[in-house]
Amino acid sequence: MKKLMKKIFTKDNCKTLVMLMLLATFINLIIECFNRASLFKGFGHMLTKPQVFFYNVLVILITLSITFLTRRRVFVATLLSILWIGFGITNFIILSNRVTPFTATDFTLLGDGTTILTKYFNGFQIGLVIVAAILLVVGLVSLWRRAPIYKNKISYLRNIVIVGIITVVVTLFTQVALSTNVLAANFGNIADAYKDYGFVYCFVNSLVNTGMNKPKDYSPTAIDEITSKTLESKKKVETEVKKPNIIMLQLESLFDVTTLKDVKFSKDPLPNLHKLSSEFTSGYLTVPSIGAGTANTEFEAITGMNLDFFGPGEYPYKTILKETTAESAAYNLKELGYGTHAIHNNDGTFYGRNKVFANLGFDTFTSLEYMNPIEENPTGWAKDKILIKEILNTLKSTEEQDYIYTISVQGHGKYPNNPSGDLQSDETSDEATNEAAEEALHDAAKAEAADIALTKEQLLKEYSSSPDYIKVDGFDEEKDYAFEYYVNQIHEMDQFVADLINELSKTNEDVVLVLFGDHLPTFGIEQEDLAANTLYDTPYVIWDNMNLPKKDKNLEAYQLNAYVLEQLNIDNGTLTKLHQNERDNEDYLSAFELLQYDMLYGKREIYGEVNPFEPTDIKMGIYDEKLTKVIEEEDRIVVKGEYFTPYSRVLINDEIIDTIYVSPNEVSIEKHELHQGDLISVGQVDGNYVLSKTNEYIYGSN
Structure with a gap:
């Protein structure tokens, strides 16, 4: 064995391995400094968590070991180093704009990202990225031509063995680290996980740990047992099923800011939400993410499925729901004769909703492209008040009862840092917009050009000088104005809710309106900053014009739809019955995971081994x-x-x-x-x- 190892690990190979190890250490240190946005914290992570740091170094080493199989070792090692550090920089940029870090799923969002790029970065910043990319390509081409080439004979079999040994060592290290809790297989909070276990491990985990793992006790017998014991309808036959119009209103980045400790407001930012909470069924939803992940809260609320059963950082809209249909509130309510609709005052293709909603049973999808007139807030997002018109028009567009899932966008970041408009605006883009507006508008519409000509800086100054503008005292000084801007946006959203309810009250049809936040905003709020609830809790209220009894309860986002239907004596749907009948039982989550796996990735035993849900011929707009x-x-x-x-x-x-x-x-x-x-x-x-x-x-x- 000793002789064999000497043949494999020659002096030359040992020297290369040491160099690669040092390079991997340097790369990981750079990545962790970016991961923590601090040079000192990066070094602190290396010193306080050496096992975790060393493990991440080994993972990087696996990729660098490919250099053993090529003569262009300097070029390949440099290219891989740039790739890893590029991932680290990307993570840093993403964390500066949202709470959730860079995961493998973000690669599937590249097409969507271009549609909101100008909302996060100004033209100068985008230009710098393009210039940097060009310089990088030129540099790599030059390195390819000039870098030294390994001149010794390569023993590919021996070097493949070296790569294999490194891989085996890392695999064994992984098992030991998981069993001793140095690493974790699943992340309750992905943002914290990236800090605790390192960027490299978490990112690779998001790359390989996708979808749902097959539960160890999954079998036809297990599904049959769940069906017979927990999924039988328990509603009273003599109780009348109520079939009102059901409107789900998911409000972007809404949370109750008055639960923040030591933060004062010149007036109540959410007076209507607080009033509704005191009069109608209300509580808090535990949502799956912080600072981002609107589509994942949406996924849980529509399907009743649990995102925790998936791999870290996954967006089912960009993975499994692109491939198959899934049971949802829309499909279940269609069984009762409901028309099913989705409304979103943002781009129709974002998160692939224009295609995913067909796999979730929606008949129509009205996105921003079908709305008119649109009023934008100072940072360029459509104001939510346009949704009143769209919801009312959708209700009028059908004779039957309607299920309408509405997603708002007004409270979306990025939030401006100061009253001077320090966000993504730049003079060049503003001038281009003004010039285009002048050319586009006819003489009769020239008055509108004056509004378009306002720069974002002017808009922000006018906005903050309004007599209704809420002042905030006691928040983080560095983010004070950004938070104050956000508070005023959700104040407008709160008024939008009141105006919507006022219009719905005028209808002669029964209506249930369920309003809730999708996640907390991106402000680095910590648990100790909250006087109540957790960072994953957002408020919800169930308003109705039917005199439904007030039944306050805190829920998971995936339980919300079932709880609403429970008030109406409706239990259509596999997971609806599970949530209504078993949510307080000991075996609830294990049965839940088995069913969800069966419905999405298994043999669909619950449906008789067939998928009963056909994609709808979804219509864009009504x-x-x-x-x-x-x-x-x-x-x-x-x-x-x-x-x-x-x-x-x-x-x-x-x-x-x-x-x-x-x-x-x-x-x-x-x-x-x-x-x-x-x-x-x-x-x-x-x-x-x-x-x-x-x-x-x-x-x-x-």
Whole structure:
């Protein structure tokens, strides 16, 4: 054995291994400094948690050991080092904008990220990133040409053995570390986990630990036992099922700021929420994330499923729900004749909702591209008051009862750091916007250009000088203005809720409105800062016009839908019955995990080994946009129709053309040379993605 090891670990290989070990240590130290946004804290982590630090070094070493298999060792080692440090920098940037760190799932959000990039970074910052990327590519090309090449003969078999030995050592170390609690397999708080167990381990875990692991006691017998013991309907037959319109209103970053210790407000930021909480069923929801993860709270509330059963950092919207349908509140209520709708005043493609909602049983999805007129807050997010009109129009669009899941966006970060507008605004982009606005608007609409011409700095100053503006005292000095801005946004959202309820009260139909926050905002709030609740608790209220009894209860987000339906004597759905019948029982979570695995990844024993849920033919928006006329003028082409919005774009043979929005009945484009048979339509466009389009006009057919 000793002779064999000497043959494998030659003097040259040992020297290379030591160099790689030192390099891995340096890389991990840099990454941990970025992970903690502090040079001193990075070194502190290395000294206070040496086992964890050393383990992360070994994981990096596995990747660097690939250099044993190539002659371009310097180039490959440099490339891998840049990649790892690049991940560390990416994590640092992400943590500066949200609480949850960089995970493997973020790679699936790259397409979505481009749609909100300008809301997080200004043009100068984006330009720096582009310049840095170009310089990096140029540098790597130069290194490829000039870096020294390993000239000795490579014994690939021997070197593969070295890579294998390193991998085995890390695997054994992993098992020991997990069994001794040096590392954890699952993360209750992913942000804390990245600090406790290191970026490298947590990031790799998010890469390989995806989906749900098969429970050890999963079997047809186990599912049958759950079915017979826990899923039988327990509602009283003689009790009438109530079937009101059900509106779920998920409010972006809403939490009760008055629960913060030692923070004072010039007036109650959430007067309507507090009043509703005292009069109607209310409590707190435990949501799956902090500072980000809207889609995951949404996932739990719609499906009744538990995100804790998935791997760390996963977004089911970007993984399993792209591949299959899943039982949901929408599918279950369709059994009772409900129309099912989703509304969101943000981009339709974000988190892939335009496709995922079809796999969750929704008939329609009204996203920002179908809303008009849109008013934005100073940081560029659509104000929530537009949702009143959309909810009422959706209720009117059907004869049957409706289930409407509404997702708001007004309270979204990034929040400005000071009254001078220190966020992503820059003069170049503002000037471009103003110039475009001047060219786009006709003489009759020139008055609107004055509003568009306001810079974000001016908007923020005007906003903070309003007589209704709430002042905050006692919050973190460095984040004082950002938090004050946020408080005023949720104050507006609170008023929006009151206005919505006022309109719903005028309807002659039974309505249940469930309002709740999706997660706490990104302000670095710690548990000790709260006088009540936890960092994962957001408020909820169940308002109704039916005189339902007040039954306050704190819930998990995945229990909310079942609890609402329980008040209506509705128990349709596998997980609805489980949550209603078993939530207080000892075996609740184990049965829950078995069912969820079976429904998403198993054999679907609960459904007789078939998937009973077909994707819906989801309709974007509730109206049929129409093209009625194309008029060629001297300097432009005018397109007439119905239900146009600022997101409408003229399509010529499916090519997106720069379009000027004039009114809900008119858009126009610059003069184009059209040919016999050209197909002209108008599409609702998110970036470069056409969500839907009108009927087609064939040029020259008349």
